[in-house]
Amino acid sequence: MDISSSKPCCYLLSLTLLFFSCFGNNLSSTNTSKLLDFVYSHCANQYLSTDPAGSLPQIxxxxxxxxxxxxxxxxxYETSVGDDxxxxxxxxxxxxxxxxxxxxxxxxxxxxxxxxxxxRQVKRTTVPARIRLSGCYLHYKxxxxxxSRLELQHKTCSESKAVNDGFEEVRDGAFAAVVSGVVEGNGFLDTSYESMHVIAQCQGxxxxxxxGECVTNAVQIAQDECGESISGEVYLDSCFMSYDYDGINEIPSNSNQGFGKGPAGNSSSGRGLAIVAGGAVAVFLVFFFFYMCRSSRKKSGGKFVKEKLKKYYYFLVQEIFP
Incomplete structure (x- = not known):
């Protein structure tokens, strides 16, 4: 990229746009990749013996x-495929x-x-089976x-525990809200209740x-079995719910884990700090942009500012955002 003929303000504008672009892309790719995180798989313990033609793999x-x-x-989407x-x-x-x-x-x-x-072996294929990622799942039988649509398929509870007195009140309030909210939301809910982020979805x-009955059972399991865990996920046959608490106080499971470890083992505070830090840098660049543009008008041709900004630009392009 040739910027040798650009004016000083253009350098800084390029830096600001470069930062927003790279920072935004990093956040976007992180969120997208999390949708593909593996959650669990269930395979039948027995092989299907009612396939004399050995056609199940092709089906x-x-x-x-x-x-x-x-x-x-x-x-x-659901469908059925078969032969005689x-x-x-x-x-x-x-x-x-x-x-x-x-x-x-x-x-x-x-x-x-x-x-x-x-x-998948001829005449020896397992049915039923279920594969679940964070963003989607497959089930066939x-x-x-x-x-049973209420059969428990998978459950996780974080090792980190909340210690503040208000946790149970917030948790129970969020769980009550998710049951009514998922029905009103036509089978899906993604919302926050005070310091609790909750997601629930029913099979289509x-x-x-x-x-409502399915999510109520999932919520009850989370209350009974996750207790004061700051995050958890419960998957039944026909619905799931997850929660993540962002309150102040907790007991970490070990000294190496950061605040607010989520169900997938990622630190929610790490994500929060990254966003806050990125936002702070963005604000700095915006103010710095206007300051340098104003200063450039006071100097002869803005030559001094222009040279400085060229160095900053190439540093970011070559070292930070290669």
């Missing part, structure tokens, strides 16, 4: 192709706040992960088999009352 391949194709158009001997029903669901591209990218990873975790084919 699953057709099922996966259809689900991935539909994920570019919808955030929930066996039929398999399957579905995928993405978090409701994902874009279509994010949903497709998430679901596109699930078939390969299913093959890796659950295996033999047609006609039943699973669940009616309002069934959705």
């Amino acid at each position: 699953l391949s057709s099922l996966f192709d259809e689900l991935v194709e539909q994920s570019s158009q919808s955030k929930f 001997y066996i039929a398999v029903s399957g579905l995928f669901q993405c978090r409701n706040d994902l874009s279509r591209d994010q949903c497709f990218n998430c679901v596109n990873r699930l078939p390969e992960m299913s093959n890796t975790f659950c295996g 033999a047609d006609g088999s039943q699973v 084919n669940l009616e309002g009352c069934d959705c």
Whole structure:
């Protein structure tokens, strides 16, 4: 990039835009990558014995192709694929706040992960199976088999505990809000209640009352089994809920963990500090921009300011944002 003929203010404007662009891209890529974090996998303990033609691998391949194709158009889809001997029903669901591209990218990873975790051998393929990432999940089973929508699939509770007296009150208030909110939000809720961030979602084919019942059970499990943990996730067959507390006081699980360890093991304070620090630098650059532009008008041709800004510009481009 040739900036030798630019005016001093243009250098600093370029620096400011460069910072905002790189900082914003880093935050965006972090959020996107978290959607692909692995949560859990469930594979059947027994192999399916009702497939004399050995057609199950091909049926699953057709099922996966259809689900991935539909994920570019919808955030929930269920279907059934089969032959004269066996039929398999399957579905995928993405978090409701994902874009279509994010949903497709998430679901596109699930078939390969299913093959890796659950295996696929002729006449020896495991059914049912379930693969869950942070942003989406895949579930398939033999047609006609039943699973309770309230069956617990996976649960995590952070080792870090809250010690302030107000934690339980905030937690219970947030949990009460999430039950009513997810029904009013047509099966999805992402909100904050005082110092608690909560997310809940029901399977796309669940009616309002069934959705409320499912999330109520997930909330009860979180209360009973996570207790004073500052974060937790509960996944039932047909819904999930997660919470993350950002209160002041906690007992860390060990001295190396930062404040507010979330369910995936990331420090919420680290993310917060990064954003605060980035914001502070951005504010500094804005004020510095106006100051230097004003100073440049007072100097002959702004030559001194121009040379200084050129050095800062190349330093950022070559050393900080290569």
